[in-house]
Amino acid sequence: MEDQTLKVNPQERERLLSFLRTMSAIGLALGVVSVIVGILVFVYLGGGQYPVTSGVGIWYGLILITFGIQGLVANFSTDEKTQRKTLNGHYIMSIVLMAMVYAFIAAIQGLVTCSQKDEKCGSNPDEQTALHAIVVAVTVVGYFLSIMSMTTHQRKRSVLHPEWKNHAGCVYTSYIYTILVSLWL
Template identity: 50%
Template sequence: MEKQPEKVDLQEQERALSHIKILSAIGLFLGICSVGIGIAVLSLLDGASYPLTTGTGIWFAANPIAFGIVGIAAALSTNENTRKRLLTGHYVTSILLMSQGYAFATAIQGVIECSNGSEKCGSNADAKAALRGVLIGIIFFLYVVGIFSIGIHNRKRRVLHPDWKGRCCGTSWD
């Protein structure tokens, strides 16, 4: 006979969901900022032939925006099953948030190319380098947000993921 999940401390769950909502709002805001930076870099293109890093801010932002939307929806959900699914999705997007090394590398490459005055950057190379520098900061900060989010999910798994009992890492937390 399968054991039923333990009763969840609602106050502790609300505190954990509050932290997830805050991290998600930060992720959503930074994702939107990343899109803005990507659009600004595209508007400053002016004959540049450097397409690899031009759209980094735009395509990178898809995951932080998804992270933010799913986390806020999970924190605001009143249906327990919907909340469980959204929290699992938020956990997965937290992991994906930290697997965006290619975006980090292309942003660094763009800063180096434009700082050295490469012809690939065209005119406005200094502005492009500065925008990509801000993008590097955003990506790094989102890595930290992802680490904190995974930490909250794992540390508070009894209240956030009571159905994960015995499924995480091959261990039980009884």
């Protein structure tokens, strides 16, 4: 058999890259917001304990920033090899974002704990409540972005990833993992 390369419609590819660029820009902005909010959680710590001290805003934000950078680099790259690698990295970061259930849980724990003015929130429970509410919102939007990204990469793999051919296992494994973890918690 000869290696038959699929003809990729350039307009369709550009439309999909534009969609990924928008998602990546949103992810990058949310990541910066999340890191700033995570730092502010520590600034207003005032003797707080876990879950306030988990730093969830910082490390979740760093994952979102990486997701955003991968997508933007893929979009603006003119080298096909670099674009292929960064598109694969963007897809992998989508899976990592989806698997970060702990970030969502820790943010909800912090929100609930601080809204009840628990001593674990230190001397600034109102500020901690607001900051954790922002982190919860960021994680919800991050999950939405990761689902949209995984779905786009998977459904349009013939356009975005013609080198994949019939590889579909990774996205389905991620979906199953996320559902099982959500049910377990």
